[in-house]
Amino acid sequence: MHASMPFRKKPKKLISNIVLLAVALFFIFPFYWIVTGAFKVQNVAVAIPPEWFPHAPTLDNFTVLFKNPVWRWTFNSFFVAAAEMAGVCLVASMAGYVLAKKQFPGRKIIFTLFVAAMALPKxxxxxxxxxxxxxxxxxxxxxxxxxxxxxxxxxIFLVKQFAQTLPGELLEAAKVDGCSELRLYYSIVLPLLKPALGALAIFTFINAWNDYFSQLIMIRSTPMMTLPLGVATLKGEYTTPYGVLMAGAAFASLPMIVIFLLFQKAFTQGITMGAVKG
Known part of the structure; x- marks a missing residue:
């Protein structure tokens, strides 16, 4: 009877794998369509029925794309996203640590305000x-x-939740040994927060890179445009060069993929924090 249990589990596992594969393909397909569309000429990019794979790939879309100040836009996006990522991680690490491990009047009210602010749309x-x-x-x-x-x-919310899991005995021992508050934060707390900060770094970079709405409102001149904003301006008044736009979107997605691969280990640790209690 027990020997048949693995055989009963196999159909369920097979079905779950098929469902997960279908969901993965569903989410990957838009990216595949953008990448393949970047190598199609205009009439093929808008053809019905669609050409699922470019039979005559071309680099003309990238040639047209790089006639614009794309490298300047890319630098702007990198600078803004990297600076925002560093600033958010620094402020969140300090504020999250204080809210999690320090006792002071109004601590719960301040944290409640931060949680409430998360519900406000930009x-x-x-x-x-x-x-x-x-x-x-x-x-x-x-x-x-x-x-x-x-x-x-x-x-701040993400780091605060992770900082609550830090061993208080370790922090108290460092204070007994004469460790200053700044040294405690830099030498002990910050290294322990790496998983949370790795996940936060990815979230922040992607959020800053794709923040088209704020960029559209705050930026006026072409040299100050970021890459998503600059690519959006390539749309013509009477025609839409879909191949060029897809080339720009494919080019703009590369940094996000690189950032995710660099922080992948910290990201997977960060999103599972708190799942296991010691």
């Missing part, structure tokens, strides 16, 4: 944020994209 605060940035004279500048995003409530 469009709600756009008008006062734009007015403030305009008063500061930051419109069409890197500061307009980087500084408002540094205090990301989700980042």
């Amino acid at each position: 469009q709600v605060i756009l008008v006062p944020l734009f007015t403030m940035i305009a008063d500061f004279g930051w419109i069409d500048h890197y500061k307009a994209l980087i500084l408002p995003a540094i205090g990301w409530p989700f980042g």
Whole structure:
């Protein structure tokens, strides 16, 4: 009777694998369509029925794409995303650690406000944020994209939840040995927060790279455009060069793939934090 159990489990496992494969293909297909479309001429890119694989691939779309200041747009996107990633990780690591391990009046209220802020869509605060940035004279500048995003409530929430799992005995022992608060944070807390910060780094970089809405509102000049914003401007007034747009989208997706591969180990550890209790 027990010997038949593995055979009963095999159909369920096979079905679950088929379902997971179907879901994976469903989510991968748009990316596949963009990449293959980048090598199609205009009439083939919009043909019905579609050409699932380019029979006569061409690099003309990339030639047209790089006639624009794409490298400048790419630099802008990298600079904004990297600066925002570093700022969010720094602020979130400090704020999350303090909210998790320090006792002070109003700690729970402050954390509740951060959680409540996560429910606010960006469009709600756009008008006062734009007015403030305009008063500061930051419109069409890197500061307009980087500084408002540094205090990301989700980042503080993520790090705070992970910091709660840090052993309090270790922190107390460091204080007894005469470790200053700054040294405690830099030498002990920060290394222990690496899994959470790795996941947060990916989330922040992708969020900053794809933040088309804020970039559209805050940026005015072509040299200051980021890559998603610059690619969107390639759409013509009367025609839409789908092949060029797909080439731009494929090119813009490469940095995100590289960032994920670099932080993949920390990312998988970060998203499973708290799943196992010691």
